[in-house]
Amino acid sequence: MTAAPDDWTGGVIPDGVTVALLDGGPEIVADVRLGGVVCGVRPSAHRDPDQPDLALLDVGRPVPAAVVVTTNQVRAAACDLAAAHVAAGPVRAVVANSGNANACTGAAGHRDAAAVVAAAAAALGAAPGEVVPMSTGVIGVPLPADRVVAALPDAAAALATGGAAGERFARAIMTTDTVPKRAAVRVTGPEGQVLVGGVAKGSGMIEPALATMLAVVVTDADLDADACRRVLAAAAGRTFNRISVDACGSTNDTVLLLATGTAGAVDETAVTAGVTAVCAALAAAIVRDGEGVTRVARLRVHGAPDPVAAEAWGRAVATSALFRTALHGGDPNWGRVLAAMGTSSHRFDPDRVAVRFGGVEVCRDGAAVPYDHDAAVAVLRAPTVDIDVDMGLGAAEAALLVGDLSAGYVTINAEYTT
Amino acid sequence: MTAAPDDWTGGVIPDGVTVALLDGGPEIVADVRLGGVVCGVRPSAHRDPDQPDLALLDVGRPVPAAVVVTTNQVRAAACDLAAAHVAAGPVRAVVANSGNANACTGAAGHRDAAAVVAAAAAALGAAPGEVVPMSTGVIGVPLPADRVVAALPDAAAALATGGAAGERFARAIMTTDTVPKRAAVRVTGPEGQVLVGGVAKGSGMIEPALATMLAVVVTDADLDADACRRVLAAAAGRTFNRISVDACGSTNDTVLLLATGTAGAVDETAVTAGVTAVCAALAAAIVRDGEGVTRVARLRVHGAPDPVAAEAWGRAVATSALFRTALHGGDPNWGRVLAAMGTSSHRFDPDRVAVRFGGVEVCRDGAAVPYDHDAAVAVLRAPTVDIDVDMGLGAAEAALLVGDLSAGYVTINAEYTT
Numbered sequence: 001m002t003a004a005p006d007d008w009t010g011g012v013i014p015d016g017v018t019v020a021l022l023d024g025g026p027e028i029v030a031d032v033r034l035g036g037v038v039c040g041v042r043p044s045a046h047r048d049p050d051q052p053d054l055a056l057l058d059v060g061r062p063v064p065a066a067v068v069v070t071t072n073q074v075r076a077a078a079c080d081l082a083a084a085h086v087a088a089g090p091v092r093a094v095v096a097n098s099g100n101a102n103a104c105t106g107a108a109g110h111r112d113a114a115a116v117v118a119a120a121a122a123a124l125g126a127a128p129g130e131v132v133p134m135s136t137g138v139i140g141v142p143l144p145a146d147r148v149v150a151a152l153p154d155a156a157a158a159l160a161t162g163g164a165a166g167e168r169f170a171r172a173i174m175t176t177d178t179v180p181k182r183a184a185v186r187v188t189g190p191e192g193q194v195l196v197g198g199v200a201k202g203s204g205m206i207e208p209a210l211a212t213m214l215a216v217v218v219t220d221a222d223l224d225a226d227a228c229r230r231v232l233a234a235a236a237g238r239t240f241n242r243i244s245v246d247a248c249g250s251t252n253d254t255v256l257l258l259a260t261g262t263a264g265a266v267d268e269t270a271v272t273a274g275v276t277a278v279c280a281a282l283a284a285a286i287v288r289d290g291e292g293v294t295r296v297a298r299l300r301v302h303g304a305p306d307p308v309a310a311e312a313w314g315r316a317v318a319t320s321a322l323f324r325t326a327l328h329g330g331d332p333n334w335g336r337v338l339a340a341m342g343t344s345s346h347r348f349d350p351d352r353v354a355v356r357f358g359g360v361e362v363c364r365d366g367a368a369v370p371y372d373h374d375a376a377v378a379v380l381r382a383p384t385v386d387i388d389v390d391m392g393l394g395a396a397e398a399a400l401l402v403g404d405l406s407a408g409y410v411t412i413n414a415e416y417t418t
Numbered sequence: 419m420t421a422a423p424d425d426w427t428g429g430v431i432p433d434g435v436t437v438a439l440l441d442g443g444p445e446i447v448a449d450v451r452l453g454g455v456v457c458g459v460r461p462s463a464h465r466d467p468d469q470p471d472l473a474l475l476d477v478g479r480p481v482p483a484a485v486v487v488t489t490n491q492v493r494a495a496a497c498d499l500a501a502a503h504v505a506a507g508p509v510r511a512v513v514a515n516s517g518n519a520n521a522c523t524g525a526a527g528h529r530d531a532a533a534v535v536a537a538a539a540a541a542l543g544a545a546p547g548e549v550v551p552m553s554t555g556v557i558g559v560p561l562p563a564d565r566v567v568a569a570l571p572d573a574a575a576a577l578a579t580g581g582a583a584g585e586r587f588a589r590a591i592m593t594t595d596t597v598p599k600r601a602a603v604r605v606t607g608p609e610g611q612v613l614v615g616g617v618a619k620g621s622g623m624i625e626p627a628l629a630t631m632l633a634v635v636v637t638d639a640d641l642d643a644d645a646c647r648r649v650l651a652a653a654a655g656r657t658f659n660r661i662s663v664d665a666c667g668s669t670n671d672t673v674l675l676l677a678t679g680t681a682g683a684v685d686e687t688a689v690t691a692g693v694t695a696v697c698a699a700l701a702a703a704i705v706r707d708g709e710g711v712t713r714v715a716r717l718r719v720h721g722a723p724d725p726v727a728a729e730a731w732g733r734a735v736a737t738s739a740l741f742r743t744a745l746h747g748g749d750p751n752w753g754r755v756l757a758a759m760g761t762s763s764h765r766f767d768p769d770r771v772a773v774r775f776g777g778v779e780v781c782r783d784g785a786a787v788p789y790d791h792d793a794a795v796a797v798l799r800a801p802t803v804d805i806d807v808d809m810g811l812g813a814a815e816a817a818l819l820v821g822d823l824s825a826g827y828v829t830i831n832a833e834y835t836t
Contacts, residue, residue: 071761072757073760073762074757075760101753103753103757104753104756104757104781104784104785104786105786106769106783106784108785138751138753139751139756140751140753140781140785140786142786250757251753251756251757251760321739325827325828325832328828328832331832334522335519335522335557335558335669336557338492338522338669339490339521339522339557339668341491341492342491342492342493342669343491344491350492351524365524366492366522367522367523367524367526367558368522368558368559368560407825407828407829409739409743409828410823410827411825412743414743414746414747414824
């Protein structure tokens with residue numbers, strides 16, 4: 001067994017399978033054409049032609065797919081349509097805009113989302129049900145759908161293969177993101193090779209289940225829709241559902257997996273390893289680019305009686321403002337780790353807990369142990385901090401990736417609409 | 419019916435009852451003697467003789483009491499003893515230190531807390547079981563109990579009546595608080611008058627159920643222990659359990675009610691109104707003095723099918739970092755209110771929700787309505803912001819008091835121990 005590239009999830013690659021990181025995103029898969037154009041929904045798009053705000057991706061024919069959308073009760077129209085279209089059968093294309101989430105926009109928002117889908121389908125020569133829409137940006141403001149509709153013929157005409165087109169798609173879905181986010185791998189298993197490439201956006205409103213994030217992952221593995229669902233559920237559960245920037249669930253989160261099938265059938269566990277690796281890399285990129293994030297913690301909670309409890313304790317720490325400010329300050333304040341877990345409804349024995357920052361044990365049996373304070377501070381002031389919490393209760397574990405809470409987060413979010 | 423002074427809780431005063439605010443704290447009640455001295459647990463105490471860090475209060479004889487302590491599983495030794503002593507019978511005294519929470523300190527922490535209680539009892543001529551201990555400060559560092567024990571005879575000798583002694587008690591329990599917090603009322607009902615006076619500390623780790631806070635409330639009403647429990651549960655439920663600064667539950671929260679009985683029997687609803695008014699004023703003082711807080715929202719969620727759902731939706735908003743940064747920025751970003759409520763497990767219909775900032779309706783039927791943006795910004799930039807959320811589903815409601823999230827919070831908490 002080998003660890004996946006950039007693997008923070010604690011997952012393992014099956015025996016006989018290797019996962020190699022590649023440059024690029026979805027465009028590494030044959031038949032993927034994509035791009036991004038300026039449609040004028042994002043105000044800054046008017047000023048900078050290198051800031052596209054309308055992204056389009058097409059694989060040329062309907063293929064099996066799976067999608068995960070936000071569990072927030074306040075759900076954007078695009079999420080409703082994305083879930084409905086994927087549930088109804090194969091899909092071929094993604095249309096995504098930034099600058100406006102088209103959420104909390106009532107019946108008009110649903111009409112606007114449907115109009116965008118219809119226009120994308122017409123431009124691509126596809127059926128509307130084969131197009132998956134996504135939106136991200138400000139909430140509660142009507143989507144200027146006419147601008148999106150008007151730009152779609154140009155967006156379709158500009159579809160291309162290759163890395164430059166992939167980069168334009170990635171840039172077109174950015175909001176407060178500062179860098180485009182793409183990841184790709186080649187998975188080699190006993191039965192052959194498959195490619196997996198993905199693209200994502202997200203930097204605020206990031207929390208487990210899910211982040212404010214959009215992601216499109218394409219593989220050339222031959223999977224049916226049920227297999228797509230299994231693979232995506234397994235991959236998202238270890239990656240996008242295990243990150244936290246600010247514990248704020250979004251209205252628009254969407255993760256789509258498309259399986260074009262040109263590589264033929266490959267063992268599903270190998271495909272799962274590849275999709276997980278791509279999702280892990282994209283999720284890590286989201287946390288690193290999190291609003292105001294200056295430092296990332298790889299938080300591992302182990303010694304738990306079951307995985308659900310392990311995740312709940314990890315999530316309590318990951319969403320604690322006090323823990324995240326201590327992480328920002330590089331402060332080995334392990335008491336905040338215990339205090340945060342203590343608010344969970346999952347019971348544990350504080351007197352059995354041990355905490356390590358990197359190689360430095362700071363707490364054993366729930367109490368302080370003598371430790372080298374300077375060494376702990378050095379661990380905590382690095383860009384990536386490994387925090388290990390042993391509950392002393394069992395063999396289950398969960399890994400989470402957490403961004404710190406800085407003054408920069410406040411500045412970014414205090415005046416987002418005004 | 420008249421509203422209570424400084425009432426943000428939505429509670430009402432029963433007919434025939436008036437509640438008048440007074441200056442002072444617990445010392446307005448006869449037989450209360452209190453004070454604060456320097457014992458040297460808080461490092462700064464060595465440098466500033468006006469910064470006491472050991473507080474003592476005594477009513478001279480065991481009286482009926484009730485106590486609420488943190489629900490955090492990681493609970494300080496003082497909380498264990500406070501709960502046990504009040505459960506066992508009447509109590510007469512409070513001993514409280516700041517600078518060290520004596521939490522996450524293992525078996526030694528329990529021995530230290532017991533030693534402090536024993537020393538306080540000896541200094542007062544009381545039984546140990548009649549003394550309620552409280553601690554607040556850094557977690558995970560052994561309490562220098564010898565310093566507390568050594569200072570207790572002086573603390574007992576310095577006990578006094580009057581406002582100056584009350585102020586010294588209030589100062590001795592402060593940690594990151596910038597102001598001492600006291601409140602008092604006279605309640606006049608058909609059956610007579612009672613006094614209620616309280617003192618509290620708290621500014622970080624503040625969230626519903628409970629805040630990192632200590633509070634002692636004394637009344638001269640004649641209540642038995644069962645009545646104390648009912649009155650405190652009703653008052654804390656509407657006040658200390660409905661505030662949020664940073665959604666971080668503490669290891670040490672304790673709220674104690676003592677009933678000395680010298681005023682005789684008065685209608686319990688009148689006493690409840692008085693204790694609620696004192697707790698509301700102390701809770702408001704805690705939020706206003708919250709770490710980095712520059713602005714406070716009085717959040718009222720109404721039109722709910724039941725109070726539990728109303729509180730859950732309010733709490734989801736109150737603990738949302740995105741909502742609280744928008745509050746900080748004075749940004750009428752009502753979409754964040756809906757998005758935060760959407761993460762609750764209590765179901766609602768987004769298309770029935772209306773939101774007002776002060777008198778400005780910004781959302782109706784879950785979507786934007788045209789509104790005067792400048793007027794909404796003016797509402798949001800005031801020190802106190804009224805936010806009204808109508809769920810359109812029923813007649814139940816809940817009121818919460820919420821502090822904004824500023825860069826100041828990050829600065830205060832990033833390097834608390836280092």
